[in-house]
Amino acid sequence: MPEEQVDKQVVHASHLNLFYGNNQALFNINLSFEKNHVTALIGPSGCGKSTFLRCLNRMNDLIEGVKIEGNIKIHNEDIYHPQTDIVQLRKNVGMVFQRPNPFPMTIYDNIAYGPRIHGLKDHKKLDEIVESSLQKAALWNEVKDRLHTPAKGLSGGQQQRLVIGRVLAVEPEIILMDEPTSALDPISTASVEELLQELKKSYTVIIVTHNMQQAARSSDFTAFFLNGEVVEYGKTSRLFTTPKEKRTEDYITGRFG
Amino acid sequence: MSSPTKQHDSWWKEGVGKVLTTVSASILILTTLAIIYFIASKGLATFFSNGVSLVEFLIGTEWNPEGAPGQFGALPFILGSFIVTVGSALLAAPLGIGTAIFMTEISPRIGQKVMQPVIELLVGIPSVVYGFIGLSVLIPFLRNSFGGVGFSILAGILVLTVMILPTITSLSVDAVKRVPRDLKEASLALGATRWQTIWNIIVLRSSLPGLLMAIILGMARAFGEALAVQMVIGNTTAIPKSLLSPSNTLTSGITLNMGNTIPGSAYNNALWSMGLLLLIMTLIFILLIRWISKRGQA
Numbered sequence: 001m002p003e004e005q006v007d008k009q010v011v012h013a014s015h016l017n018l019f020y021g022n023n024q025a026l027f028n029i030n031l032s033f034e035k036n037h038v039t040a041l042i043g044p045s046g047c048g049k050s051t052f053l054r055c056l057n058r059m060n061d062l063i064e065g066v067k068i069e070g071n072i073k074i075h076n077e078d079i080y081h082p083q084t085d086i087v088q089l090r091k092n093v094g095m096v097f098q099r100p101n102p103f104p105m106t107i108y109d110n111i112a113y114g115p116r117i118h119g120l121k122d123h124k125k126l127d128e129i130v131e132s133s134l135q136k137a138a139l140w141n142e143v144k145d146r147l148h149t150p151a152k153g154l155s156g157g158q159q160q161r162l163v164i165g166r167v168l169a170v171e172p173e174i175i176l177m178d179e180p181t182s183a184l185d186p187i188s189t190a191s192v193e194e195l196l197q198e199l200k201k202s203y204t205v206i207i208v209t210h211n212m213q214q215a216a217r218s219s220d221f222t223a224f225f226l227n228g229e230v231v232e233y234g235k236t237s238r239l240f241t242t243p244k245e246k247r248t249e250d251y252i253t254g255r256f257g
Numbered sequence: 258m259s260s261p262t263k264q265h266d267s268w269w270k271e272g273v274g275k276v277l278t279t280v281s282a283s284i285l286i287l288t289t290l291a292i293i294y295f296i297a298s299k300g301l302a303t304f305f306s307n308g309v310s311l312v313e314f315l316i317g318t319e320w321n322p323e324g325a326p327g328q329f330g331a332l333p334f335i336l337g338s339f340i341v342t343v344g345s346a347l348l349a350a351p352l353g354i355g356t357a358i359f360m361t362e363i364s365p366r367i368g369q370k371v372m373q374p375v376i377e378l379l380v381g382i383p384s385v386v387y388g389f390i391g392l393s394v395l396i397p398f399l400r401n402s403f404g405g406v407g408f409s410i411l412a413g414i415l416v417l418t419v420m421i422l423p424t425i426t427s428l429s430v431d432a433v434k435r436v437p438r439d440l441k442e443a444s445l446a447l448g449a450t451r452w453q454t455i456w457n458i459i460v461l462r463s464s465l466p467g468l469l470m471a472i473i474l475g476m477a478r479a480f481g482e483a484l485a486v487q488m489v490i491g492n493t494t495a496i497p498k499s500l501l502s503p504s505n506t507l508t509s510g511i512t513l514n515m516g517n518t519i520p521g522s523a524y525n526n527a528l529w530s531m532g533l534l535l536l537i538m539t540l541i542f543i544l545l546i547r548w549i550s551k552r553g554q555a
Contacts, residue, residue: 090446090448091447101439101443104440113444117449117450117453166447
């Protein structure tokens with residue numbers, strides 16, 4: 001829990017331990033995330049930040065031999081409760097991946113994929129959702145004349161915004177981003193970062209990044225992970241200027257990592 | 258840099274390799290061309306030297322080359338070939354693709370340890386054995402269940418289904434395995450169930466070209482199979498009235514009759530025309546596969 005003033009927290013992870021078989025990857029993680037803010041998870045490769053992110057929409061369920069202790073609550077509901085509806089959870093907690101991964105379909109069908117699998121058939125409603133999702137993803141003006149062309153024809157940055165639009169189309173509350181710009185060029189990265197500032201007005205965003213400038217530029221809160229533990233968590237402006245922990249200071253000043 | 262002898266030495270080695278590979282490739286190309294030329298000249302002789310009309314050959318229903326005058330309607334063979342090919346593909350495609358999905362997505366461990374060896378074994382069984390099993394098990398079963406003689410198109414379809422199943426399954430496994438993991442994850446992360454992901458992303462989208470290719474290669478195998486089909490299909494030259502009536506295929510027609518004809522006679526040439534037809538169909542299958550794989554890449 002960040003030590004500074006708390007607005008409204010939607011996600012709570014407490015005493016979270018995660019094991020891959022016999023190897024423990026996360027150690028007693030306690031983190032809460034603020035509604036309508038961007039929280040960055042930083043740390044060197046293999047520190048557990050992506051693993052933690054994937055706990056929040058239970059994508060780790062797909063990996064064999066993963067065991068989780070402790071709990072994660074979203075709106076006070078334990079998402080690891082046996083009766084949790086994973087479909088509902090993943091609708092509510094969207095995810096954007098490291099590499100742009102549009103489906104091999106048209107731009108329109110990519111956006112409409114989520115609503116369709118959740119049972120929406122009405123063409124007019126789908127049209128509306130496609131337009132509004134692309135608007136929110138700041139892509140509408142670039143693609144409105146070629147909605148029915150393959151998504152593969154878009155540039156990397158456009159593809160990543162398309163994927164963000166695809167997530168928005170199922171109306172999530174929380175958006176997880178796993179190094180969303182690491183495969184993009186600087187200009188595309190800037191467009192995605194700009195979008196982040198727009199998105200946080202309506203969504204709670206948790207972003208994993210190994211780019212510290214990106215964390216400093218685009219996030220409100222930052223958690224620093226090291227060797228499966230959270231070393232420090234606080235307001236980004238504070239954490240990057242006056243870190244409390246020696247290890248945080250060493251990392252953000254580039255002494256290791 | 259190196260001594261003249263060494264240079265000569267390496268030229269010699271390079272040269273040998275080049276010559277060997279070029280000769281191998283040339284032999285292969287020449288053989289293929291020779292076969293095509295031979296089949297085409299023999300097969301076309303039916304129409305040019307023996308005066309059989311192409312239309313009669315393709316849509317005529319009476320096959321009596323030894324009659325006076327000889328009748329050369331090969332439609333029963335053509336029809337038989339197409340029906341058993343399409344029929345076995347219709348049965349084997351869903352089975353094979355379903356098995357492939359089970360092996361890759363549902364239970365990779367059983368897929369790897371049990372299914373993979375089973376499929377390899379099925380591929381290795383000679384077609385005469387399939388035919389023999391069909392003859393001794395399937396034919397009596399069909400006879401007792403539906404009446405008639407048992408020898409039928411249905412028997413041919415069932416034997417071919419088992420024969421092309423491993424082809425379709427193993428090629429489908431490859432196609433499904435090629436689907437990038439992050440596409441599946443993206444679908445699941447949007448709240449799709451495992452089944453929705455398998456159906457919408459894997460079957461209908463990512464691996465569709467590969468799956469179609471698997472089916473077409475299976476069909477090509479079914480179309481060209483002679484021995485096993487000939488053992489169970491009944492080998493009559495009438496247009497089949499139902500799936501239970503006996504029939505014939507181009508391949509079994511050739512194998513059954515080729516020993517009884519005199520080279521150069523119209524009868525013999527007509528069999529070559531059937532061979533030419535098989536060759537053309539194979540060509541069409543290959544073109545289809547190329548077209549699909551090209552579209553799959555785009």
